[in-house]
Every structure is written in structure tokens, then in C-alpha cells.
Amino acid sequence: MVRDLCMFSKADEEAEVIWFRVAYRNTVHSEADITSLFAEKGLDMRFAYLDSLEDPSRGKYVIFTEVEKGKDVSSIVKELEELDVVLNVEFGISRNQVMQAVDFPLSLFGERAIILRARTFVDILKILNEHVQQAEGIQMLTGIKSGTIAVKLLREIININENNCFDLLKELFMAAGWGILEYDIDIHSLKGTITTRDCFISDSYKESEVPVCAYVSGFFAGFISEVTKRAVRVRESQCLTTGHISCEHIVSPAPEGTKIEHVLRRELD
Amino acid sequence: MIRQPNSILGNRQLLVTMGKKGELFGFFYPGRDFAQHLEESQSCLYDGHRLIWSNDHEWHVSQRYFENTNIVNTELVHPCGLKMHIRDFIHTDQPIMVRNYSITSHGGFHGKFFYYSNFKIGEMQKKNSAFCDHDAGMLVQYWKDYHIGISSRPVFEEWQIGKALDTIWWTNAKYDMEDGELQNNREDIGNINNAIGWKLDIDAGSTAEITIFISAASTRLSLYGRIRDIRNQTMENMLNETQESGIKWLSRKTLLELKDLPGFESVRLELMEAFNRSLLTLSILNDPVRGSFVAAPEFDHDFEKSGGYGYCWNRDSSEIVIALLNAGYPEYCERFFRWCKKTQLPDGSWFQRYWLDGNAGSSWGNFSHSTQIDETGSTLFAMESYYSSLEPVLKREFLDRIWATVLSAAEYLMRRTPEGMHEPCICLWETYSGIFTYTNAAIYGGLVGAAQMAKDYNEMDLASRWLERAELIKQQTIKQLWLPEEGYFARGIAHNGRIDKDIDASILGTFVPFNMLSADDENERAMIHSMIGNIESRLRVRVNDHFGIKRYEDDTYIDGNPWVVTTLWLSKAMLSLAGSIKGVNDGTEKNEEWKIMTTEALEYIRWSLRGTTSAGMLPEQVNKHTGRPAWAIPLCWSCALMLENIVLLDGLK
Numbered sequence: 001m002v003r004d005l006c007m008f009s010k011a012d013e014e015a016e017v018i019w020f021r022v023a024y025r026n027t028v029h030s031e032a033d034i035t036s037l038f039a040e041k042g043l044d045m046r047f048a049y050l051d052s053l054e055d056p057s058r059g060k061y062v063i064f065t066e067v068e069k070g071k072d073v074s075s076i077v078k079e080l081e082e083l084d085v086v087l088n089v090e091f092g093i094s095r096n097q098v099m100q101a102v103d104f105p106l107s108l109f110g111e112r113a114i115i116l117r118a119r120t121f122v123d124i125l126k127i128l129n130e131h132v133q134q135a136e137g138i139q140m141l142t143g144i145k146s147g148t149i150a151v152k153l154l155r156e157i158i159n160i161n162e163n164n165c166f167d168l169l170k171e172l173f174m175a176a177g178w179g180i181l182e183y184d185i186d187i188h189s190l191k192g193t194i195t196t197r198d199c200f201i202s203d204s205y206k207e208s209e210v211p212v213c214a215y216v217s218g219f220f221a222g223f224i225s226e227v228t229k230r231a232v233r234v235r236e237s238q239c240l241t242t243g244h245i246s247c248e249h250i251v252s253p254a255p256e257g258t259k260i261e262h263v264l265r266r267e268l269d
Numbered sequence: 270m271i272r273q274p275n276s277i278l279g280n281r282q283l284l285v286t287m288g289k290k291g292e293l294f295g296f297f298y299p300g301r302d303f304a305q306h307l308e309e310s311q312s313c314l315y316d317g318h319r320l321i322w323s324n325d326h327e328w329h330v331s332q333r334y335f336e337n338t339n340i341v342n343t344e345l346v347h348p349c350g351l352k353m354h355i356r357d358f359i360h361t362d363q364p365i366m367v368r369n370y371s372i373t374s375h376g377g378f379h380g381k382f383f384y385y386s387n388f389k390i391g392e393m394q395k396k397n398s399a400f401c402d403h404d405a406g407m408l409v410q411y412w413k414d415y416h417i418g419i420s421s422r423p424v425f426e427e428w429q430i431g432k433a434l435d436t437i438w439w440t441n442a443k444y445d446m447e448d449g450e451l452q453n454n455r456e457d458i459g460n461i462n463n464a465i466g467w468k469l470d471i472d473a474g475s476t477a478e479i480t481i482f483i484s485a486a487s488t489r490l491s492l493y494g495r496i497r498d499i500r501n502q503t504m505e506n507m508l509n510e511t512q513e514s515g516i517k518w519l520s521r522k523t524l525l526e527l528k529d530l531p532g533f534e535s536v537r538l539e540l541m542e543a544f545n546r547s548l549l550t551l552s553i554l555n556d557p558v559r560g561s562f563v564a565a566p567e568f569d570h571d572f573e574k575s576g577g578y579g580y581c582w583n584r585d586s587s588e589i590v591i592a593l594l595n596a597g598y599p600e601y602c603e604r605f606f607r608w609c610k611k612t613q614l615p616d617g618s619w620f621q622r623y624w625l626d627g628n629a630g631s632s633w634g635n636f637s638h639s640t641q642i643d644e645t646g647s648t649l650f651a652m653e654s655y656y657s658s659l660e661p662v663l664k665r666e667f668l669d670r671i672w673a674t675v676l677s678a679a680e681y682l683m684r685r686t687p688e689g690m691h692e693p694c695i696c697l698w699e700t701y702s703g704i705f706t707y708t709n710a711a712i713y714g715g716l717v718g719a720a721q722m723a724k725d726y727n728e729m730d731l732a733s734r735w736l737e738r739a740e741l742i743k744q745q746t747i748k749q750l751w752l753p754e755e756g757y758f759a760r761g762i763a764h765n766g767r768i769d770k771d772i773d774a775s776i777l778g779t780f781v782p783f784n785m786l787s788a789d790d791e792n793e794r795a796m797i798h799s800m801i802g803n804i805e806s807r808l809r810v811r812v813n814d815h816f817g818i819k820r821y822e823d824d825t826y827i828d829g830n831p832w833v834v835t836t837l838w839l840s841k842a843m844l845s846l847a848g849s850i851k852g853v854n855d856g857t858e859k860n861e862e863w864k865i866m867t868t869e870a871l872e873y874i875r876w877s878l879r880g881t882t883s884a885g886m887l888p889e890q891v892n893k894h895t896g897r898p899a900w901a902i903p904l905c906w907s908c909a910l911m912l913e914n915i916v917l918l919d920g921l922k
Contacts, residue, residue, distance in 0.1 A: 136436055137432070137438075233437070235436070
């Protein structure tokens with residue numbers, strides 16, 4: 001995953017934010033050479049990220065600095081360009097911008113992405129729950145689609161299989177900011193539980209009479225079904241919003257030919 | 270969900286709307302307005318790895334009607350070498366849609382053919398029930414007395430009925446298709462969807478054919494009977510019957526010559542096709558028993574961006590039946606006016622809009638100040654137009670039947686015009702509240718028509734009263750709303766008493782259709798010319814290499830596009846002016862005026878034709894940016910005006 005965005009607030013009214021995007025040849029010392037030059041020139045680095053995942057021979061180093069107003073950085077840029085490892089330098093001066101975004105559009109797994117507050121997502125869910133029939137089904141189906149696509153995208157960068165899929169799911173869940181996940185699942189029988197702490201939905205939803213994380217259940221179902229090529233049923237049995245300390249999702253194989261009357265009669269339990 | 274069709278099909282009990290890739294958008298049975306039974310219905314191929322839906326963006330598509338029939342040909346070509354040809358039609362006598370698929374692939378294809386449907390029988394997404402009777406080769410979904418059945422030739426080999434939107438997602442038929450195998454679940458209830466499937470092995474150069482029948486019935490028994498019957502009929506016979514039925518019906522139309530139109534020789538065929546397509550469209554959108562018309566097949570069911578169109582407005586239908594009368598189909602008038610007799614309100618007026626069965630439609634016109642008085646005027650005006658076309662004996666019979674309706678409606682108009690101009694109400698566009706030029710013209714036309722019938726009914730006093738009031742309305746409208754400096758009628762008087770000088774194409778109603786202004790009067794003729802000039806200069810929008818006319822200045826409804834109705838209204842006014850000129854071949858100024866009016870009118874007609882769908886459906890609007898058909902498709906009112914324009918054009922000497 002590549003973080004393609006920087007957002008922060010400029011606190012010092014007398015300073016300017018100057019960003020640099022440095023394309024470099026990837027060696028063991030490339031990043032150190034660039035950072036050293038910034039230190040030499042007295043540029044105060046406030047935020048930076050680098051990425052050489054997509055092409056191991058090249059890297060991209062994005063650096064946000066805070067400098068006194070009016071400082072001429074063109075000579076620094078020239079020196080940067082003269083470094084052996086540097087291929088290209090772009091820079092820009094932010095004038096009173098609160099939020100800085102150098103790379104647009106934001107990208108995740110090579111696909112367009114956006115940043116959304118958890119509360120906004122939950123607002124959508126709440127409106128759905130209030131006004132739309134079978135809102136839980138909609139959320140679950142959306143989650144299934146997301147989980148399925150997540151596996152397909154992961155496959156492009158890693159061999160995902162039954163042995164590593166839950167570890168990858170755990171990493172993905174946290175990296176995406178969705179929560180902290182623990183699992184206890186027998187991969188052969190496809191039975192077990194997934195527990196989430198600080199889940200972004202239940203944490204923002206606050207209180208509810210019923211579990212609210214159908215989207216997450218759906219995501220797990222889509223993810224596991226896509227990896228194992230077996231239809232998996234995932235139900236949320238406990239939820240932060242209903243007074244539990246964490247959310248619990250029960251995983252089981254999807255019964256064949258299940259009808260609602262079977263569920264109502266608890267024939268599947 | 271709002272989806273605009275590219276073509277429509279129907280018979281006496283069925284109305285189907287289709288997208289340009291052959292996907293079904295609406296399946297109305299038994300009425301044209303209710304009930305609409307589906308959310309989605311389309312085919313899909315499985316190539317062993319993925320599903321290729323017929324509405325995928327990858328397909329190159331063309332869709333047209335088979336000439337002069339209600340048979341739609343849809344050709345889909347996929348970059349992978351697949352070709353799908355769909356012939357769609359409705360059985361001539363039964364409420365059954367026939368979907369004949371021919372599939373070829375230049376490199377061969379080995380996979381599955383699926384047909385997926387998400388029905389909401391009776392417009393109910395919940396409480397539906399479905400079962401697959403594979404022995405009978407049929408999958409049925411029902412709710413109360415609505416039954417929809419899918420069967421096929423050859424009989425489908427696998428199927429699935431599952432929950433469309435439930436947490437037990439693996440039963441969902443759409444998901445079930447993704448692995449290329451259906452689970453064959455035989456029955457389910459609730460919000461459900463279904464799919465049927467066949468193994469599809471096509472060698473390079475060969476063709477596979479699958480025919481799907483979607484039938485409707487009020488009972489399970491009759492559904493089974495219909496499916497049994499249709500399976501015994503050959504495709505060729507059904508196609509021939511459908512084709513013959515369209516051609517036979519069109520053979521009754523007014524014979525058109527459309528010759529000697531300088532500069533427009535190439536348009537003749539296009540006009541003939543538009544005439545036929547408009548006739549066939551109107552026949553489908555009419556309730557053949559009750560006589561009412563939907564304004565357009567409903568596509569905004571939840572009123573997301575409009576108030577919906579699947580209702581009968583007297584304004585639209587009055588113009589439609591007169592257009593059909595002039596095109597050679599008088600029976601539509603007879604049935605519609607019978608419907609008007611039944612639906613007239615106790616005070617003599619007609620409601621804003623109705624369900625086709627005569628029940629009041631959902632409305633924002635429930636009060637005397639929010640009703641639309643013009644609709645009562647239009648209805649009376651149309652009644653008299655029909656009446657005057659009848660033979661003397663039939664005239665008497667018609668008048669005997671309709672007199673009480675005429676009397677009540679005319680007296681309503683009298684009560685609403687105590688000072689000459691009408692009391693405040695809502696304008697024809699359902700946008701403004703106040704007093705309007707158009708509404709006054711419609712009332713004028715209605716009262717003059719009613720007076721003519723009163724004279725023949727030997728009610729001379731009533732005739733005089735109504736004519737006198739009509740004359741007063743005309744005088745007051747000209748006095749208060751004609752803007753002599755600008756040379757057009759103001760739209761009206763706003764609710765705050767201010768004269769609303771915005772120009773509105775509906776002021777043409779003072780000339781056509783309501784004849785408040787006469788082309789034979791020199792002064793009034795000059796007024797008509799001046800109105801036309803102002804409308805052209807202030808309301809025209811350039812798109813598709815010419816100009817369409819928008820409704821009024823600062824129109825914000827659906828982006829303020831030009832409308833086909835207002836454009837054809839303008840051309841109708843021009844053709845009517847041309848038609849009123851006597852001695853056009855004498856080389857005088859009048860000859861020049863005739864040439865200008867007919868040439869310009871033809872340009873506007875051609876512009877309207879450029880805005881149709883690929884299948885020739887006339888829309889309500891044309892997108893001002895893309896030039897493509899917009900919003901309600903097809904709109905009956907647009908079709909009616911197309912008929913009227915072509916008849917007028919044909920009548921020009």
C-alpha cells in the first residue's frame with residue numbers, strides 16, 4: 001500500500017510550506033543522500049514519505065518542509081538535481097493552504113481511492129438503516145463485493161492462499177484503519193470467529209439495539225470466499241454498539257439451499 | 270432507479286420498455302401504468318471465467334424496429350468475437366413477450382447462457398413468491414393475482430431462485446451465476462431474484478438459438494395454459510403474425526403523399542417512418558378498453574427528479590386523440606371521451622392527472638387554486654373537434670351521449686372566468702401559479718367548441734352566453750397580456766399581480782391549437798408572426814445542427830433542454846400559417862411567406878427527428894449538450910405533434 005497523500009495544518013504564519021517530489025535511482029544510500037542535503041541546507045522536514053515498491057530500481061521521495069517566507073529554494077533544487085542518485089525534482093510552494101496534497105488522485109492498489117471519515121461512512125449506514133428496506137442485506141452485499149475485490153487486487157502483488165489469508169486480512173484491516181482483528185478459524189472446516197476491536201463502524205455508530213457491522217461481515221465473507229473458493233457465511237454475533245467490548249463475527253460454511261424458514265427454525269445452528 | 274428506454278413493445282395487456290442493449294426496464298401488466306413488475310431482466314454469457322452481461326459497456330450495439338412493426342432487432346457485438354442478435358416482440362393476442370436470441374462466435378464459444386431476472390411482482394419487492402416447475406419448463410414468480418412466468422425453447426437446464434438482498438447472500442441468483450453453475454433451488458419467498466441457464470457450445474461459424482417467453486396472467490392455471498400454447502407455435506408464425514398485425518393496422522392511416530417539398534426530397538422517407546412509428550407508439554401507450562393514454566411509460570417511479578409520467582393528463586390526451594383522428598383513427602376519440610365522461614369531477618372540471626382506470630393520480634393539484642383549468646378547456650375543445658368531424662347522424666348520437674359532460678364542463682369554465690380572464694391556478698407546465706395566456710386560450714377554445722355543440726343541440730341561450738364569455742376572455746387576454754412594444758403575449762399575471770413578461774412557448778396556444786387568434790385577420794396574423802419571431806429569437810437552443818425550442822426563459826427543469834413538443838408546436842404554427850395562405854403560386858409576397866414558413870417548419874421537424882432514440886422513439890426533450898434524446902421517452906404528446914405536423918405538411922398545396 002502506498003500512502004499518496006499528506007495532510008496537515010500549517011501552524012506558523014511566518015513560514016511557508018514547500019514540497020519536493022524527488023524521483024531517484026534506488027540504491028542503499030539514495031534516501032540518506034537526499035535527506036542529508038536537506039539537513040545541510042537547513043530545510044525543516046515536517047512530513048515525508050517514500051515509495052520504491054512499484055519499481056524497485058526507482059523511488060519517489062515526497063518531502064514537506066517548513067521554511068521562512070520568501071526563501072529561494074531554486075539553488076537547493078539545483079543541488080538536489082546534481083546528486084548522482086537523483087533523476088528528477090519537482091517542487092511547489094504552498095501559500096496559506098491548510099491541506100497539502102502533492103499526488104492526485106489518491107491511489108490504493110493502483111485504483112482510485114478517497115479518504116472518508118468513519119463518521120461519514122456511518123452516517124450513510126444510518127440513513128440506509130432508517131429509510132431503506134433490507135438495509136442490512138445491502139450493506140452485506142456491498143461488503144462481499146469489497147472483500148472479493150480486495151483479494152483480487154492482493155493477488156496481483158502477493159500469493160494469497162488459505163495459509164496466509166487471515167494474516168493478510170488482519171494486516172489489511174489495521175492498515176486501512178478499520179480496526180484491530182483477531183481470528184480463530186479452522187481453515188479446513190471454515191468454522192470459527194473473527195473478533196474486531198475498535199471497528200470503525202461500531203466505534204462511530206455508538207449505540208444500537210442490534211449489531212451494525214454487516215458491511216464488515218460481508219467483507220470477511222467476500223474475502224474468505226474468494227480465497228477459498230467456497231461460499232462462507234459470516235454473521236455478527238456481538239457488537240460494540242450493543243454493549244460488548246468488541247465485535248465478534250461467526251464464520252461458517254454457507255449451507256446449501258438455505259431458505260429463510262430454515263434459519264427461522266434454527267435448523268442451521 | 271431512473272432508466273430511459275430506447276424502444277417499447279406492447280399489446281392490449283402488456284407494455285414493455287427496453288434499453289438499447291435489449292435489457293428490460295419495465296414490464297407493465299395488465300395496465301400501461303400499473304403494475305410494473307421488474308427491476309432487471311437481461312441475458313448474460315459465462316465464458317468459463319467471467320460473466321459477460323448483455324448491458325456491459327464492451328458491447329457495440331445497434332437497435333432498430335423492423336420496418337413498420339413492433340418487432341425490435343438488437344445486435345450486440347463483443348470484442349471477443351461474440352455476436353448476439355435479439356428479436357423481441359409481444360405475442361399478438363396473449364400477454365407474452367418473446368425474446369429470440371441467436372448467438373454466434375467467430376472463434377467458437379464454450380460456456381453458459383444465463384437469463385437473469387429480478388422481478389418485483391405487483392410493484393412489491395417483498396412478499397413475493399417464486400418456484401421452478403422444471404417438469405413444465407417454467408419458472409414462476411407471483412404476488413396476489415399477478416403471475417409472471419419464464420419459460421424457454423429449448424427448456425432451460427439449470428436455475429436458481431434466491432434472496433435478492435439478504436444476508437444469506439449465497440442464494441442470490443446473481444451471485445450464484447458467477448461460478449457458472451446454478452444451485453437449482455426450487456422455491457423461495459420474500460425479495461427474490463432468479464436465473465435460468467443453458468450449456469452453450471458454439472463452434473466457429475455456427476449459431477445457437479434460444480427463445481425466452483415471459484408471460485403474465487392473473488392465475489397460475491392460465492399462466493400454465495399460455496405457456497403450453499405458445500410452445501406449440503413456431504417462431505416464424507409468431508413473427509409473421511406480429512408483422513402482419515402492425516402492417517394491417519397501419520394500412521388504415523390517412524394516405525400521405527408528401528411530395529413536391531423543395532429541398533427536402535430526402536426527408537420524405539424519414540417523415541413516413543416517423544409518422545408510422547408515432548402511430549404505433551401511441552397505439553401501445555393507449556388503454557384499449559378505457560381509452561386513456563399514459564403521457565409516457567413510467568420511468569421515474571419514485572418521483573426522484575419529476576412527478577412521474579405514467580398517468581393520463583387530459584391536456585396531452587386531448588391533443589393525442591385529435592392527432593389520431595386526423596391520421597385516420599377516430600375510434601381513439603370515441604373511447605377517450607367516454608373515459609372523460611366517467612372521470613369528470615362533480616364541479617365539471619377534470620383532475621390534474623389520472624391513473625388510466627380513472628382513479629385520481631398522485632397530484633399537487635388538489636385545490637381550486639392548484640388545479641389546471643386549461644385541461645378542462647382542452648378537453649372541450651377536442652370534443653368539438655371530434656364532433657365536427659362526424660357525419661350528421663353520428664353527430665346527434667355523440668351529442669346525446671356527451672351533452673351533460675359538455676354542459677357541466679362549460680359551466681365550470683364560466684364560473685372560473687367571472688371577469689373574463691381565469692381565476693389563479695397552475696400553469697400547463699406545472700411550474701407557476703397565476704393567470705396565464707395559454708390557460709385563457711384553452712378556455713376560449715373550450716367555450717367556443719362547447720357553444721358550437723350547444724347550437725346544434727338547440728341550446729341557443731347557452732351557446733350565446735358561452736360565446737360571449739369566450740369573446741370577453743379573448744379581449745381581456747389581448748388587452749392585459751399582449752405586449753405591443755415587444756410583440757408577444759406575456760406568460761401571464763403572477764400571483765403578486767405583476768405581469769410576467771418572460772416569454773413562454775405556450776403562448777402559441779393562442780393560435781394553435783385553440784384559434785383564439787385567426788390567421789385570416791390581418792392584425793391577428795401580424796401578432797402571430799411577431800410571437801413566432803420572438804419565440805425563435807429568445808427560446809431557441811442550438812444543438813444537432815439546428816435549433817430546438819425550449820419551454821420558456823430560465824427553464825431549470827432537467828437542465829432547461831429544448832423540448833420536442835415546443836419545437837413541433839412552433840413548426841405547427843408555421844405550417845398552419847402557410848396553410849392559411851391562398852393563391853401561393855401567384856409569385857407574390859405571400860408566395861415568399863409560404864416558402865419561408867414551410868422551409869423553417871421542416872427544419873424544426875427534422876431537428877425533432879434527429880433527437881429520437883436509435884429505434885426512432887420521440888422524446889420529451891433533447892439534451893442541449895449531447896443532442897441525444899432526454900428525459901421522458903417516448904412522450905405521447907411529442908408523437909401527437911409529429912403526426913399533426915406531417916398531416917399539415919401533407920395538406921399543403
